[in-house]
Amino acid sequence: MAVKPSLLIVEDDLALAELIVWHCEAEGYVVRQTADGEEALLMVAEQMPDAIILDWMIKHVPGIEVLRQLRRDKATAHVPVIMLTARGEEEDRIRGLKTGADDYMTKPFSPRELLARVEAVLRRSRPVTGGQTLVAGDLELDPVAHRVTRGGVAIPLGPTEFRMLVHFLERPGRVQSREQLLDAVWGMDSDIELRTVDVHIRRLRKAINLPGTTDLIRTVRSAGYALGG
Amino acid sequence: MAVKPSLLIVEDDLALAELIVWHCEAEGYVVRQTADGEEALLMVAEQMPDAIILDWMIKHVPGIEVLRQLRRDKATAHVPVIMLTARGEEEDRIRGLKTGADDYMTKPFSPRELLARVEAVLRRSRPVTGGQTLVAGDLELDPVAHRVTRGGVAIPLGPTEFRMLVHFLERPGRVQSREQLLDAVWGMDSDIELRTVDVHIRRLRKAINLPGTTDLIRTVRSAGYALGG
DNA sequence: CAGGTCCATGACAGTTTTGTGACACTCTCT
């Protein structure tokens, strides 16, 4: 991340967009803005922002489609996205979170609150380590050595379970939908059954859960799974 | 927010203050006024206004200091503030916005314009904390982790109860009719019995109300339900 | 206080969602 974090704002209400840009710039962010979903994707490809503020109702491509495409490309899969939804569209919000949005704001909102979320989301995204060992409780994973230990003892893991655990450890506590897990662990356009995720969750659980201790992986009914909490 | 939104006006130019008060009252707001920064803070502590109009140049404490103190206290951190600055004080304006003002007006301005901004700011204000989790007393809900805690302890909630609680937390204190809840929680076009809402309210209550404490959800006869209040 | 409206509650039968073991297949290595 550069000295000044860069933001991309995708919003087609010009007045609102300007307001947001103004506040973000006042806060010291480098800001780019577009009203168009397709253009947004181009702008991301051209220069990767540190975070994206994405309106749900925009021209040409609906916000959720933009989000989906972002998540599909490995290069952009980890860029934090805050979505903006209108009041009452709870459905959208939930779909958004399941598709991989990091946070959401309900319109109307105060710019100050948005800034707070941006900051939170940036702070959270930073510790996505590259090469550092990932830790959760007494569980450790060394991405370089490709090695997992629980309380010091090595745990054998198959490749799929390993990738899945990495994914969880990089997002501790956050619910991951089966779709997200499929995309992250198997790669985009693998036509794997959703339920296959369940099976691998089970295998992962069996491997990392010492018998007698509480389950490290939480099932969130009708939403997905999460590591710890 | 009461039937009539209440405003606090902090302005030491008596003529201007009177003008503002007159217009605001004409618009139906309940207005209190002071010329003094310290007194302003006391008045806020005594009775929380729905919005504050804050002059930058006032007695004893500079406006920005008042603002800073307001923002520091969690109870007042979300009250919308419109600051009044003199022409040319660009610096102040930016500092003000960064400190958490919601809007600003440059003197001289027309009362009509001020009223418009007040209205905008009231519409935008959400009585919700700036953070990522939704809070009401010792009840916290993290939408991303999909997790609810009361006084730190996790509370298991079914999907429907969860969505319902989110809805309430985003509108603290406001009564929600059964129709509104149906639309928000079940989706617009679900042909669910109205009374089913009651049942889920009951389940939500049972889940989040620690035995022995007062009910977090208020029943409003022949109107609906509300969170806290 | 009679009668009506509105709300709380427990039960329940039906659905949806998850957990689990088994199995056939593919790969890699020898």
Next chain:
DNA sequence: AGAGAGTGTCACAAAACTGTCATGGACCTG
């Protein structure tokens, strides 16, 4: 080719969650 590990699916079992209803209590109105 044979052994062994790892995978993806399935079918069935087990949970978890849902929407309704019937009943009784609370509250209001005259």
